Structures are given as structure tokens and as C-alpha cells.
Amino acid sequence: xxxxxxxxxxxxxxxxxxxxxxxxxxxxxxxxxxxxxxxxxxxxxxxxxxxxxxxxxxxxxxxxxxxxxxxxxxxxxxxxxxxxxxxxxxxxxxxxxxxxxxxxxxxxxxxxxxxxxxxxxxxxxxxxxxxxxxxxxxxxxxxxxxxxxxxxxxxxxxxxxxxxxxxxxxxxxxxxxxxxxxxxxxxxxxxxxxxxxxxxxxxxxxxxxxxxxxxxxxxxxxxxxxxxxxxxxxxxxxxxxxxxxxxxxxxxxxxxxxxxxxxxxxxxxxxxxxxxxxxxxxxxxxxxxxxxxxxxxxxxxxxxxxxxxxxxxxxxxxxxxxxxxxxxxx
Amino acid sequence: xxxxxxxxxxxxxxxxxxxxxxxxxxxxxxxxxxxxxxxxxxxxxxxxxxxxxxxxxxxxxxxxxxxxxxxxxxxxxxxxxxxxxxxxxxxxxxxxxxxxxxxxxxxxxxxxxxxxxxxxxxxxxxxxxxxxxxxxxxxxxxxxxxxxxxxxxxxxxxxxxxxxxxxxxxxxxxxxxxxxxxxxxxxxxxxxxxxxxxxxxxxxxxxxxxxxxxxxxxxxxxxxxxxxxxxxxxxxxxxxxxxxxxxxxxxxxxxxxxxxxxxxxxxxxxxxxxxxxxxxxxxxxxxxxxxxxxxxxxxxxxxxxxxxxxxxxxxxxxxxxxxxxxxxxxxxxxxxxxxxxxxxxxxxxxxxxxxxxxxxxxxxxxxxxxxxxxxxxxxxxxxxxxxxxxxxxxxxxxxxxxxxxxxxxxxxxxxxxxxxxxxxxxxxxxxxxxxxxxxxxxxxxxxxxxxxxxxxxxxxxxxxxxxxxxxxxxxxxxxxxxxxxxxxxxxxxxxxxxxxxxxxxxxxxxxxxxxxxxxxxxxxxxxxxxxxxxxxxxxxxxxxxx
Numbered sequence: 051x052x053x054x055x056x057x058x059x060x061x062x063x064x065x066x067x068x069x070x071x072x073x074x075x076x077x078x079x080x081x082x083x084x085x086x087x088x089x090x091x092x093x094x095x096x097x098x099x100x101x102x103x104x105x106x107x108x109x110x111x112x113x114x115x116x117x118x119x120x121x122x123x124x125x126x127x128x129x130x131x132x133x134x135x136x137x138x139x140x141x142x143x144x145x146x147x148x149x150x151x152x153x154x155x156x157x158x159x160x161x162x163x164x165x166x167x168x169x170x171x172x173x174x175x176x177x178x179x180x181x182x183x184x185x186x187x188x189x190x191x192x193x194x195x196x197x198x199x200x201x202x203x204x205x206x207x208x209x210x211x212x213x214x215x216x217x218x219x220x221x222x223x224x225x226x227x228x229x230x231x232x233x234x235x236x237x238x239x240x241x242x243x244x245x246x247x248x249x250x251x252x253x254x255x256x257x258x259x260x261x262x263x264x265x266x267x268x269x270x271x272x273x274x275x276x277x278x279x280x281x282x283x284x285x286x287x288x289x290x291x292x293x294x295x296x297x298x299x300x301x302x303x304x305x306x307x308x309x310x311x312x313x314x315x316x317x318x319x320x321x322x323x324x325x326x327x328x329x330x331x332x333x334x335x336x337x338x339x340x341x342x343x344x345x346x347x348x349x350x351x352x353x354x355x356x357x358x359x360x361x362x363x364x365x366x367x368x369x370x371x372x373x374x375x376x377x378x379x380x
Numbered sequence: 381x382x383x384x385x386x387x388x389x390x391x392x393x394x395x396x397x398x399x400x401x402x403x404x405x406x407x408x409x410x411x412x413x414x415x416x417x418x419x420x421x422x423x424x425x426x427x428x429x430x431x432x433x434x435x436x437x438x439x440x441x442x443x444x445x446x447x448x449x450x451x452x453x454x455x456x457x458x459x460x461x462x463x464x465x466x467x468x469x470x471x472x473x474x475x476x477x478x479x480x481x482x483x484x485x486x487x488x489x490x491x492x493x494x495x496x497x498x499x500x501x502x503x504x505x506x507x508x509x510x511x512x513x514x515x516x517x518x519x520x521x522x523x524x525x526x527x528x529x530x531x532x533x534x535x536x537x538x539x540x541x542x543x544x545x546x547x548x549x550x551x552x553x554x555x556x557x558x559x560x561x562x563x564x565x566x567x568x569x570x571x572x573x574x575x576x577x578x579x580x581x582x583x584x585x586x587x588x589x590x591x592x593x594x595x596x597x598x599x600x601x602x603x604x605x606x607x608x609x610x611x612x613x614x615x616x617x618x619x620x621x622x623x624x625x626x627x628x629x630x631x632x633x634x635x636x637x638x639x640x641x642x643x644x645x646x647x648x649x650x651x652x653x654x655x656x657x658x659x660x661x662x663x664x665x666x667x668x669x670x671x672x673x674x675x676x677x678x679x680x681x682x683x684x685x686x687x688x689x690x691x692x693x694x695x696x697x698x699x700x701x702x703x704x705x706x707x708x709x710x711x712x713x714x715x716x717x718x719x720x721x722x723x724x725x726x727x728x729x730x731x732x733x734x735x736x737x738x739x740x741x742x743x744x745x746x747x748x749x750x751x752x753x754x755x756x757x758x759x760x761x762x763x764x765x766x767x768x769x770x771x772x773x774x775x776x777x778x779x780x781x782x783x784x785x786x787x788x789x790x791x792x793x794x795x796x797x798x799x800x801x802x803x804x805x806x807x808x809x810x811x812x813x814x815x816x817x818x819x820x821x822x823x824x825x826x827x828x829x830x831x832x833x834x835x836x837x838x839x840x841x842x843x844x845x846x847x848x849x850x851x852x853x854x855x856x857x858x859x860x861x862x863x864x865x866x867x868x869x870x871x872x873x874x875x876x877x878x879x880x881x882x883x884x885x886x887x888x889x890x891x892x893x894x895x896x897x898x899x900x901x902x903x904x905x906x907x908x909x910x911x912x913x914x915x916x917x918x919x920x921x922x923x924x925x926x
Contacts, residue, residue, distance in 0.1 A: 193453075193456065193457050193460060194449075194453065194457065194470075194471055194474050195457045195460065195461060195467060195470035195471060195474070196470075196474075197470075197473055197474040314470065315460060315461050315466075315818065315819075316394075316461075316463070316466055317461065317462050317463070317815060317816050317817065317818035317819065318818075318819070320816050321816060321817075321846075325395060325396070325397050326395050336474065337474070359456070360453055360456040360457075363452070363453075364450070364453060367450070368450075
């Protein structure tokens with residue numbers, strides 16, 4: 051079903067857009083005014099005149115891009131008004147500072163979940179249940195084959211993996227922001243005692259988290275001049291981008307792994323070329339998505355991110371919830 | 381030993397990328413003494429043709445029925461995962477079934493010898509309930525292996541060679557012996573495993589087993605630095621490689637894939653009995669056109685392989701011959717340590733003798749692979765280039781002083797294949813792959829021009845590297861015109877060079893031709909679809925051949 055142009059929020063080639071407030075949400079191209087759900091770089095673009103986000107997101111963003119931007123911040127739950135529309139941020143549980151954004155106008159509520167997860171994560175605020183009429187959500191892992199294990203189980207697996215081969219250096223690839231800090235927190239809770247090194251991009255984010263009051267276990271900074279082979283028995287956290295090219299080509303006695311929800315699937319594990327995959331994600335799994343839709347009490351749902359066909363059909367047939375599509379021509 | 385341990389073995393092997401590590405894992409596993417379980421493990425690990433108790437489709441259907449779960453959703457998941465057993469395992473994990481763990485210690489023998497055979501004979505409803513019961517009672521770590529065994533799709537990245545090596549290492553026996561013992565039908569039992577690891581070597585025990593085949597490597601330029609007189613030259617026949625064995629009054633025909641094919645070729649078995657001596661001969665089986673003295677097309681040979689107990693009419697219409705090229709055992713004596721030159725002399729002498737002294741005419745069915753005598757490497761190359769004229773695939777070049785070693789050992793036999801035929805074709809359909817390529821569009825269909833229209837002529841799966849596959853996958857998603865289930869039609873825009881071994885008339889498809897072993901050899905980004913070949917060009921390749 052294609053909704054008429056009366057929708058409060060639409061999708062355009064630059065991203066999600068609220069016309070009445072004349073504001074964009076996580077635009078991929080420079081615009082006048084942008085609401086930013088969280089500080090991952092695929093949700094942020096430089097060159098906007100004004101940004102609005104949570105305080106945590108603003109601090110992380112500035113740290114990452116290293117330059118001044120015009121950014122205004124609001125606390126979770128605090129309503130602010132733009133052109134008569136009430137807008138508020140609510141924790142989405144994805145990473146530190148990440149938020150859902152709620153719009154209230156003419157008695158109707160719209161909620162953009164942004165990237166979110168329902169699992170517990172000590173490094174950020176827990177997902178807040180928000181009721182809404184219209185829900186715009188993500189479906190990155192919108193298939194029933196995805197069901198996350200408890201993070202402590204994964205932490206134990208990682209610890210076992212490192213300790214099973216003391217004569218090798220274990221390299222765990224993970225996103226520098228969010229995933230790395232969550233993993234460090236979990237393996238620390240699982241009593242991991244080996245040396246931990248982190249790539250400068252992760253090291254920097256750890257410091258940033260600490261500044262924002264999140265306790266992150268201390269790690270040594272890893273730099274390229276260090277000989278990986280001399281760090282046997284240690285765990286090194288690197289961003290996935292470094293798995294390509296010559297970075298590790300000449301290193302012997304290493305074992306590699308990747309922490310991502312996609313590692314659920316054996317074919318992807320095999321294809322990725324890592325020795326091992328840990329299926330842990332900062333996105334909601336199938337159950338998490340369904341639960342969120344139900345709890346939101348939304349009667350109308352949109353999805354973006356990921357292949358949502360299966361999810362659309364399922365909730366339409368099984369849950370009798372109206373699935374709407376953004377008119378892509380607009 | 382149990383299903384649980386076998387599951388662990390699978391997990392360990394699956395998460396290791398190092399051959400040495402895998403070898404250690406296998407050695408550890410087999411060092412536990414349980415002959416029966418070990419024999420089942422070998423059966424599963426080397427499984428070329430593991431029994432399928434239920435099809436992947438039925439498995440999905442059973443899950444869908446039991447848990448009232450939409451079948452279309454399972455199919456959508458399958459497109460991402462590429463393996464029915466894995467999809468169902470992941471979905472089961474999402475079901476949160478309360479485990480009773482009654483089947484914790486189930487052995488492979490119980491499973492494969494009792495539980496599954498009993499399951500197969502049940503009617504559909506009983507089958508459903510039985511599978512459900514097993515799912516609910518099996519520890520969750522064993523579900524994947526169970527589902528894979530159930531659907532006959534258990535596979536893990538270890539070669540038979542590595543398994544051979546691990547067992548040979550464990551009992552300090554030569555790999556060749558173990559590999560020989562593993563040839564043919566390995567029937568799992570405590571006895572067969574005991575035989576496998578027996579430190580005493582008794583020749584008779586290997587009576588019906590073929591020897592590990594000597595495999596040719598692809599010809600390398602550097603071979604021609606050696607004197608040509610060191611080599612023996614033969615045509616490379618496009619048939620099926622066969623070890624013809626006659627021992628103690630029994631004849632067996634083994635293919636390179638270790639299938640016993642006596643039933644498909646009864647006339648060869650029958651004629652072999654007219655030979656007095658025992659022997660093992662390595663050679664090629666072909667369907668032969670006696671008028672033209674040329675092999676018939678490979679597809680006709682395939683017809684013969686697939687037909688068990690063929691009628692006299694088929695035997696007449698599609699007559700076979702056996703071209704002998706190596707003698708590896710004579711009158712019970714293993715001749716593999718003799719050099720090729722002398723094996724050849726023995727082969728010629730004996731074959732000649734057998735044909736002469738036989739009461740029945742066996743000269744029609746038994747041929748010897750004729751030798752070729754190029755005087756220079758240039759002449760050898762010319763011969764190779766002409767090989768299509770007599771329907772062969774090129775040359776096999778064998779080192780005269782080489783022994784009959786097992787496997788693909790470089791430097792003994794070389795295959796010098798004629799260049800493939802090639803056409804530039806347009807990509808028109810793509811389908812998601814399975815297994816390792818799940819979720820990626822990797823099965824492609826290509827078309828040629830005919831009267832201004834693109835007509836599908838071949839499908840190909842291989843030839844692109846990983847980077848190209850990812851790039852093409854993205855392109856396909858962006859340029860999809862229509863979707864039919866897992867297949868997408870795409871905008872005709874991309875041209876690929878398709879190579880293949882042979883081309884023939886076919887009335888099974890619209891193009892009216894079919895090609896053998898098509899694969900992509902180049903992504904012709906430089907070409908416009910207007911430059912792609914026509915069906916007429918393709919047919920010209922055919923007439924050239926005859």
C-alpha cells in the first residue's frame with residue numbers, strides 16, 4: 051500500500067525527511083538541518099548547516115571527525131519543538147548515545163527507531179519502549195534465522211578461542227565504535243585475563259566512552275610497528291577494514307575472527323575468510339524486531355535498511371499490522 | 381564416541397583453515413578406539429554418496445507443518461543460508477524448545493543403522509512426529525549434524541587424502557595402503573575399520589578394490605625443456621576412466637569416482653571373462669562409432685552409464701569399447717613399481733596374446749591406446765591442436781620412466797588439452813547460489829543473438845574471482861528487470877567470454893545447441909552487447925569440428 055503525501059515523514063534520495071519541520075533524519079547528503087540518531091559514519095554526513103543529537107552522540111561525533119560542527123544537543127526524553135512539532139530522543143540500545151526519535155503532531159505520533167537492539171548492553175542506555183501510531187524501523191536482521199545468544203555466552207566463546215591456542219596471536223575484528231566497547235565489557239565480565247591490545251581507532255573510542263562515564267577495561271594501544279607474532283596469547287581488536295590489503299599478510303601464527311550478526315550463517319563465515327565468526331550484533335534479531343513492533347502498539351509500520359520483504363509479509367499475515375511503503379518516486 | 385563427539389569434530393574441522401591443524405584434529409578423533417563409530421565417521425567424512433533419508437524440501441515441509449511456520453518464509457531464509465539443514469537448525473534454535481536430552485549419548489551406529497532406517501519406512505504423519513521427537517530430544521549442539529545426516533548433505537572441508545593421512549600417521553602405515561583399503565565401497569562396520577587399520581598387509585583382502593588412480597596434471601611449458609624422447613604420447617580420450625579388474629574369477633569395473641559400473645556395461649564384463657589371466661588395467665571406456673572409427677559424443681556415453689542392465693538394442697545402438705592404456709597388476713602381481721616403458725611392453729604383449737588366444741572375438745571391444753610419435757614439441761603442439769578432428773580432448777604425455785603412483789603427483793602424467801571453444805555471450809538471468817555462495821547471485825545464464833533477439837544458450841557458475849562475483853552481484857541487484865522466485869532477469873548489458881569443450885545439436889532447448897562444461901573465462905567489460913556472438917557463429921563451431 052502506498053501512502054499519500056500526507057505522511058509526516060517521507061523517504062527521499064537524501065534520507066528520511068519531515069517536511070513540516072523541514073528537518074532530515076540521518077541524511078546521506080548535506081542538508082540544512084539534520085537529526086542524528088547515532089554516531090556511526092553511515093548515519094552521518096559532513097556539510098550540514100545544523101545538527102541535532104543527544105549529548106553523547108555529539109561528543110563521539112566530534113571525536114571521530116575531529117572538526118567543529120554546529121551541533122545542538124537534547125537529553126533523552128526531553129521534548130523540543132520545531133515548527134510546531136514536538137520531537138524527543140529515546141534510548142535505542144544500539145550504542146552509546148544512540149536514540150529513537152519521536153515526532154508528535156496533530157495528535158499523531160511517529161517513531162523512528164533508528165538502529166536498535168533489545169539485548170542488554172552495559173555500555174549504553176537500554177532500549178526504551180515508546181508507544182506510537184506510526185513506526186519506522188530497521189530490518190537489518192529481519193529473518194527468523196537470526197536469534198542472538200546471550201552476550202556472556204559469546205564472551206566465554208571468545209575467551210575459550212583465545213586460550214585454546216596460546217601459541218598464536220588472536221585477532222578479533224569488530225567495529226571501532228560500539229561493538230568494540232561492548233565486547234571489551236563482556237569479556238572483562240567473563241574474567242578474561244590475557245593482554246588486550248586495541249587499534250588506535252578503538253583505543254580512541256574507549257577513551258571517549260570513559261569520558262562519558264562508561265567504564266571500559268584498560269587496553270594497550272596497538273600500532274603497526276609492533277610485531278604481531280610477539281604478542282602470542284594476546285587478543286588484538288582491529289576494525290574490519292584492516293583485514294584487507296597487506297596489513298596482516300605476512301603475519302604467521304595468528305588466528306582471526308569477526309564479531310557480527312552475519313556470522314550466524316555458515317556460508318558467510320566461510321566466505322569472509324576469517325577463521326572464526328562470533329554472532330553478536332548491536333541490531334535487533336527477528337524476535338527483537340517483532341517484540342518492538344508489538345510493544346510500540348503501532349498500527350502502521352515502515353521498514354528501511356535491509357531486505358524487509360519477508361518481515362513485511364510476515365507481520366501483515368500473522369500480526370495483521372499494516373505495512374506501508376515509502377513512495378520511492380517522491 | 382557419539383553423535384555429540386562427531387558434532388564437535390565437525391565444529392573443530394569447520395573452524396580451522398590450516399591443513400596441519402585439521403590433521404591433528406582428525407588424529408585425535410581417531411585415536412579413541414571405537415571401531416564401529418570410527419567406521420561411521422569415515423563413511424560420513426569421505427561421503428561421496430551419503431544416503432539421503434529425507435529431502436531438503438521434505439525437511440522444510442515437516443518443520444513448517446509441526447510449528448505452523450510459513451513455508452515461504454523458510455524458503456526466503458534458504459536464499460540467505462543456502463543449506464536446508466542449516467536453515468532448519470537455525471529456525472529450531474529460534475523455537476526455544478524445552479530439551480529433555482534423552483538422546484544425549486546416541487551413537488552414530490544407532491543413528492545411521494537404526495533410527496534413520498526406521499524413520500524412512502514410516503508414513504508421512506508418523507515421520508513428522510518421529511522427526512519432531514528427535515528434534516526435541518537432541519542436544520541443540522547436535523541438531524545441525526543430525527539434519528545434515530538426515531538430508532544426506534553432510535560435508536566438511538577435509539579431503540579423503542587428509543583422512544587417509546591421519547589414519548596412516550596414527551598406525552604408522554604407508555598412506556598408499558590406507559588409501560587402497562579405502563577404495564571402492566567402504567561399508568561401515570567394526571570389521572571394515574579393523575581391516576582399514578590392520579598393521580598386517582594381506583594382498584587378497586584387497587581383491588575387489590581398485591588401486592588409487594594416477595591422475596594427470598595440467599601441462600606446463602617447462603615440460604618441453606626436457607627431451608621429447610623421455611615421453612610417451614597418447615590421445616586424451618573424452619570417455620570415462622575405468623580400472624578393469626579381473627581377479628579370482630571376478631570382474632569389476634571401477635570409475636575414477638569409485639563407482640562400480642558392472643551393471644551399465646554387461647558386455648564388457650562378459651567379454652572380460654574370456655581372458656584367461658588375472659589383471660588390473662587402467663583405461664578409458666567410450667561409446668564407439670565403428671564406421672568412422674571415432675568415439676561418439678560424451679552425452680551418449682552418459683546415457684549408457686545411467687542405464688543399468690541395458691537392453692541388447694541399446695548395446696547395439698550405443699556400442700562400447702575399452703581402450704587400455706596401462707597394466708598395473710598382472711596375475712596377482714602389483715606392477716605399479718615397474719616403469720611405464722616396461723608396463724607398456726607388458727600391456728601390448730599380453731593384450732595381443734589374450735586377443736589371439738580367446739575363443740570369442742574380443743578384438744572389437746578391447747583396444748589399445750595407440751601411441752603417437754611427435755619428433756619435436758612443436759609437432760606435439762600441432763597434434764594437440766588437431767585433436768578435435770578425431771574427437772579427442774588433446775594429448776596425454778607420460779614420462780617413460782615414471783612409476784604408477786597414486787593421486788596427482790606432478791611430473792608423471794601431463795594432460796595437454798586443446799584450447800576450449802569460445803563465444804562472447806550476454807548475461808540475461810541470474811540465480812542465487814547455494815552452499816558457500818548462498819545469498820549471492822552466482823548462477824548465470826547467457827544468451828547469443830538470433831534474428832535480433834537474445835536466446836539463452838548456456839549456464840555457467842564458475843570462472844569469476846571473488847571480487848568480480850561481489851561486483852556482479854551488486855550489478856545484478858541494481859539491474860533486475862523481473863523476478864521469478866530465486867531467479868532474476870537482468871538488463872542485457874554485460875558481455876562475458878564463455879569457454880566450453882564441445883558443442884552439439886540439442887532439441888531440449890530453444891537455442892537448439894548445447895555445450896559441454898561451459899565456464900566464464902573473461903568479463904568483457906570492453907564489449908557492447910552488439911558485439912556478442914550469434915547463434916550462427918556457435919553453429920559454425922560445430923561444423924568445423926566434423
